[in-house]
Amino acid sequence: MLVRPPHPRDSELIASLMTHSSDEVHLWGGTFGGGTVGGASPLPLAHPLKQVLPWVPPAVQQLCGIQTRLYVADCDGQVQGVIQVSPVNASRSTWQVERIAIAPTYTTVSATSVGTHLIRSCLESCWEARTWILQVDALSRDAIALYRQNGFQPLAHLTTWELGVELLQRLSERAPDLPNLLPVSNADALLLYQLDTAAMPPQVRQVFDLGIQDFRSHLLSRLIRHGGQLLSQLQEVSGYVYEPQRKAAIAYFALLLQRSREAQPAQHTCHVTVHPAYTWLYPEIMSQLARVAAAHNPSGKILLGSADYQPEREAFLEQIGANPTTRGLLMARSVWHKVRESRPVLDATHLTRMLTGLQPNQRPVPGRIDHHPPSPNL
Numbered sequence: 001m002l003v004r005p006p007h008p009r010d011s012e013l014i015a016s017l018m019t020h021s022s023d024e025v026h027l028w029g030g031t032f033g034g035g036t037v038g039g040a041s042p043l044p045l046a047h048p049l050k051q052v053l054p055w056v057p058p059a060v061q062q063l064c065g066i067q068t069r070l071y072v073a074d075c076d077g078q079v080q081g082v083i084q085v086s087p088v089n090a091s092r093s094t095w096q097v098e099r100i101a102i103a104p105t106y107t108t109v110s111a112t113s114v115g116t117h118l119i120r121s122c123l124e125s126c127w128e129a130r131t132w133i134l135q136v137d138a139l140s141r142d143a144i145a146l147y148r149q150n151g152f153q154p155l156a157h158l159t160t161w162e163l164g165v166e167l168l169q170r171l172s173e174r175a176p177d178l179p180n181l182l183p184v185s186n187a188d189a190l191l192l193y194q195l196d197t198a199a200m201p202p203q204v205r206q207v208f209d210l211g212i213q214d215f216r217s218h219l220l221s222r223l224i225r226h227g228g229q230l231l232s233q234l235q236e237v238s239g240y241v242y243e244p245q246r247k248a249a250i251a252y253f254a255l256l257l258q259r260s261r262e263a264q265p266a267q268h269t270c271h272v273t274v275h276p277a278y279t280w281l282y283p284e285i286m287s288q289l290a291r292v293a294a295a296h297n298p299s300g301k302i303l304l305g306s307a308d309y310q311p312e313r314e315a316f317l318e319q320i321g322a323n324p325t326t327r328g329l330l331m332a333r334s335v336w337h338k339v340r341e342s343r344p345v346l347d348a349t350h351l352t353r354m355l356t357g358l359q360p361n362q363r364p365v366p367g368r369i370d371h372h373p374p375s376p377n378l
Contacts, residue, residue, distance in 0.1 A: 001114070002074045003121035006082070010072055014082050017101035068098070071121060073114050079103070081111075083118040085126065088133065090213040095126055097134040100146075112146055119150045123335055131207050133332045144329065152331040156204060157308040161322040163290070164301050165265075171290035171320070178284050180242040184252075188240065189215040191249035195240070199273050201309050207332045233259040237292055241281065250275040253285055257296045266300030268293055272313075279312040286320070 006014060073081040081102040088094040100118060102111040123132065135158060136143045163171075184192070192215040197205060217225075229236060234256055241251040256269040270289055274281050293300055304322070306313045307330070317324075 001080070001117050003071050003117055004074055006070050006072050006079075010079050013079050014070070014072065014101075017079075017082055017103065018084075018099065067092075069122075069126075071118060071125075073118055081114040081118055083115075083122060085122050087128070088208060089210050091209065091211060092128040093209045094131045094133060094207065095122075095129040097122070097132065100143075112142070112149070115146050116150060119146075123150075129335055131209065131332060131334050133207060133330065136329050136331060138327045138329055144331075147331050151333040153333060154329050155207060155332045156330040158328040158330055159306050159308075159314065159324050160326045160328075161304045161306060161317045162301055162325045163286075163304065163322050165299060167321055168290040168293055168300075168302065169298075171287050172294045174283070174287045176284040176287040176291070178241055178281075178288060180244065181239050181288070182242050184238045184240055184254075186216045188249065189213075191242070192240065192252060195249040195252055195273060195275060198275055204307075204309065204330075235296065239288075241285075243278075248275075250278040251281045251285055253289060255289055255292055255302070257293065258300070259297065266297045268296075268300050268302045270302050270304045272304060274313070276312075279316075282313060282316045286316075 068084060068086040071083050071085075072079045081100065083100045084098040085095055086098055088096050097119070100115050102114050123129075132152070133155070134147065134152065136147065138144075138157070182188070189212050193210070193212045196210060196215075200208070228234075236254065236256050238252075238254040240249045240253075242248075243250045252273045254271045258266045258268055272285055272289075274285065289302060293302055303325075304317070306317065308314075
């Protein structure tokens with residue numbers, strides 16, 4: 001089995017594998033529910049052009065602010081599976097497995113073998129990665145077994161909460177008390193980084209390895225992202241709460257609004273980060289989000305993610321009547337690439353022959369015996 005980058009002729013098959021349901025194809029991984037539960041980074045909100053950019057050269061992807069890689073498993077000229085990975089931070093020290101899709105013509109054992117080949121190939125080819133993370137449904141035993149077999153261990157339990165139309169209407173009736181609510185810009189990168197550092201446990205923070213540069217965005221990247229959102233009928237609204245006495249950001253939210261479609265109502269994706277010392281801001285933040293969503297589309301609902309290290313958020317969501325729709329696992333593993341060491345070979349320099357005059361007078365310890373052929377001149 002050969003794991004290789006995709007060719008243009010593989011586009012139709014890859015698209016069919018990625019879009020089919022999990023009942024028709026072994027589909028593992030993917031962004032879980034309300035997005036990556038990491039911190040205040042804009043990473044949880046999916047890039048609108050993510051399905052197109054994997055076919056674009058890496059140099060163009062870097063300008064667009066996203067670097068997604070695709071690898072396919074080729075067996076006898078036929079694509080049997082595909083994996084999609086991308087870096088999480090700007091330093092590219094942490095990568096995530098976004099999705100694995102296996103062709104449905106194989107049994108579960110063969111699908112596990114194909115998935116193992118794809119994962120191990122990515123672990124070997126992405127030399128920048130020191131840590132890998134992924135999000136998986138807690139009920140998907142085959143996927144969890146596959147990732148455990150390849151060294152991934154559970155890091156946190158994730159829950160996706162759904163805030164329905166009635167709940168959002170009830171929350172929007174209350175006026176939020178947020179006097180220092182400010183828009184997000186690159187000048188606030190340090191404040192958001194400090195908030196992200198305080199909101200995550202040390203172990204999770206070490207895995208994500210986010211820096212100040214991860215909370216900044218280039219002008220070209222913002223323009224491309226905005227154009228993709230217009231094409232996808234999406235709108236992003238973000239802001240943070242500033243504490244003037246401590247001169248710090250104490251809360252952050254990013255809401256990706258979606259226009260309602262004919263078949264299904266609008267489904268907005270939300271990401272919220274609150275400082276552990278200011279958990280009383282949850283009612284104010286939720287009221288603000290409900291008002292923004294109601295002004296955009298009154299018939300929409302909001303999906304919000306939480307982790308088990310955020311008990312105050314989960315308790316508040318249960319109190320207001322939010323519905324936990326899905327539960328998953330955040331898994332991680334570290335990678336240590338072996339560096340090839342070139343040790344100097346003393347025999348190649350013939351130092352034993354060059355330094356024969358410096359040998360001691362006493363009988364040396366027996367070692368290698370150099371045999372010199374007799375010279376014809378003697």
